[in-house]
Amino acid sequence: MSNIQSRRDFLKSTATAGGGLVLGFSWFTTEAFKPKVLANTAADVIDFNAYLAISPSGIVTIFSPNPEIGQGIKTAFPIVVAEELDADWEKVKVEQSPLDTKKFERQLTGGSGAIRHSWERLRKAGATARAMLVEAAAKKWSVPVSECTTSKGFVMHSSGKKLSYGELATAAAQITPPKDVKLKATKDFTLIGTSVKGIDNKDILRGKRLFGIDYKVEGMLQATIQRPPAFGLKLKSFDATEAKKMPGITDVVSFGNKVAIVGKTTWEVMQARKAVKIQWEKDKDLESSTDHDRIFKEMLNSTTPTVQRKDGDVEAAFKNAYKVIEAEYQCPFLPHSPMEPMNFFAHFKGDSIEMAGPSQTPQAAQGQIAKMFNLAPEKVTIELTRMGGGFGRRLNTDYAVEAAELSSIIKAPVKVTWSREDDMTGGIYRPAVRYRFKASIDKAGNMTGYMLHGASINAGNSTRQDNFPAGAVENLLIQSNDYKSPITTGPWRAPITNFLAYAEQAFLDEVAMAGGKDPIQFRLELLDKAQQRPVGKITYEPNRFREVTKLVAEKAGWNKKKKGVFQGFSVYFSHASYVAQIAEMAVVKGKPVLKKVYAAVDCGIVINESSARNQVFGAVVDGLGHAMYGNITFKEGAPQQDNFNKYRLIRYNEVPEIEAHFVNNGVDPTGLGEPALPPTGGAIANAIFKSTGKRLYNQPFSEQGATLG
């Protein structure tokens, strides 16, 4: 056990690796968090700390700092604060905070890390205010604090007296916030772990102006931007004479290899764009998909890959093996395709700039825009709108920065809206990767050696060298090559692991079967090894891995199904959560049909049951859909798919039944926006193999004969 990092260290180190975050609970030491009475709009609202304010009328306002993308953070964060505050959820109002780097750390949506990062500070925010309210009540009644309890927005005394939080707010705000405050025992949670409906549901369902694309201010112009139609081209010249004459058009300008068409309405600028005559010229290599296939082969034959991890002597293991198993797996580039295309509003005012839009990482956008105009960061204000999905795409700041630049050129408030075609062909794709695996087994079927070589295009290190099965194999070599291409890439929901998990879990099934072992038994034995005699450093907890594996096997009745049902297993650890899945196929008229996916999830404490289930279902559907259909191909640098008629997304009639189970072990909560996606492809591929004997080495599966529904 000695070389398993303790949980605490692990959390600290992953948080730091995520971008130099300072952990620690600092919010009430800074000036901004001294309680103060704000003469606010209708009623006076009393700020207790960055996260919460209480009005004398009893309304508790909880500020949610992290951008909402559909992962449910705008509901989950306030639940945690309200739990410790003992607020009446029915009287809680939630407000999205704008970007405020003084009040909040990590106003970011990415890496499934928000809850992990903020769990303790949210609880303390609620508990501290609760302690102040209790003290205020005790003073009023001249009774000891220990005789007071709280529930649903009231402080109660054992005598039966009670006062609402609203009545106490003004007095409570005068009390110095306690430094150490006791948090609830998890068994006392009354809100956390229940099903709470999305806080914005009613507004979403009434079609309110919530999303970036809906944003509007008086006098705002609309813009569309023509970017190079192929990666590797640059702008040579353009002629906008005709376009400028078209109705509603106010300006056509170019900057940074782009031509922006500005006008009064979205439709008019889209029309005028077709009339701009643009010449492009070659700037870099114009790659086609066939080039990528060749590049992968070259990388995998490289004699100088970067060694990411080396344990023991893998070559010797292969030489002395009873059997050696080898396979290669490949995945294509993928666009993110959030339903809401990229867009951003910007109003450049010379010495400051106002921005609004959907961003997973507003602080990064702020920094870049400030730098571009040589402004102090606080001169760049960013309002955070709800996001119509993102899946990693909105971790890039390109679309915010270009809106800022355009506004500075045309000197007017403007919103840039991307068309679906812009969104799909504009890049920042999931990188394409090819993996080569090689493993050796002994006579008993035990894995004695494991080699993974990742070859990627613009992915950096395409391996996760310290993840399973590292630690469970005596001889291991993990290495990678990366190719720099003009095709822009970036994180895509569960970066790297969204495909690595599939390839690895399919390959491990191959190894298990080559040794005549049951796939689940094979993994459990490896996990036992990692637990008892770990080899080198490991980043996962084998126990938790085992727990989800056993849970899913039990729920799905592994090896207990009647004839004609074929099960495939997969398990993965990512973003500090553990998820195991079993996919079930039946063969209907000679074709494998996916019937059901079981998922067992260990994300620690479940904060909002309804939302957690929604995330798991959604991630399974996402993992399935993209494994089946997702594919962007290139011809001379130009993406060949540009809209949903050529790029297929999974639909209503294609989803299998899903059953999700949570371990709910009382451990501090971890992420859930991503971790249920990586195992899905592997579980399905393994089930397809069982039902047809056909091993799918490449995604998308549909191009290898697999069908759905």
Place this chain on the structure above:
Amino acid sequence: MALFNLKINGKTYKADVDGNTPLLWVLRDHLDLVGTKYGCGIAMCGACTVHINGEATRSCVLPVSTVANATIATVEGLSETAEHPVQQAWDEVDVPQCGYCQAGQMMTAAALLSKNANPSDKDIEDAMVGNICRCGTYHRIHDAVKLAAVKMKK
């Protein structure tokens, strides 16, 4: 440019636009009805679904000139207070993730239920297959359509 008097959600709206402008952009840019969403612009995703004379229709490819005399309904017209059975069901089942596709999903479901009070699973599938949800909320959409059907009978 031409002046259109559009009957939307029981009110009359005036829009001075080119007759080729898709209804979607008239709603969003001219009439401040932004609940109807742009997703693909080519009738492939359903985000822009509205009702034209009671039929679920893709507004992104529908020139405004063709609906000058039609009865149009958008998500805003389901109910101001979210009390339409479909809205209630969507809330109770807690369908949305990002929520961007849901106006289109609900408009498709509402059109189905207004004609077919007891839709079979196959009926629901046939109606909903044209609406993409990138977040993958399809299971809840199914449950919500069922629940809305029950609510509509009450």
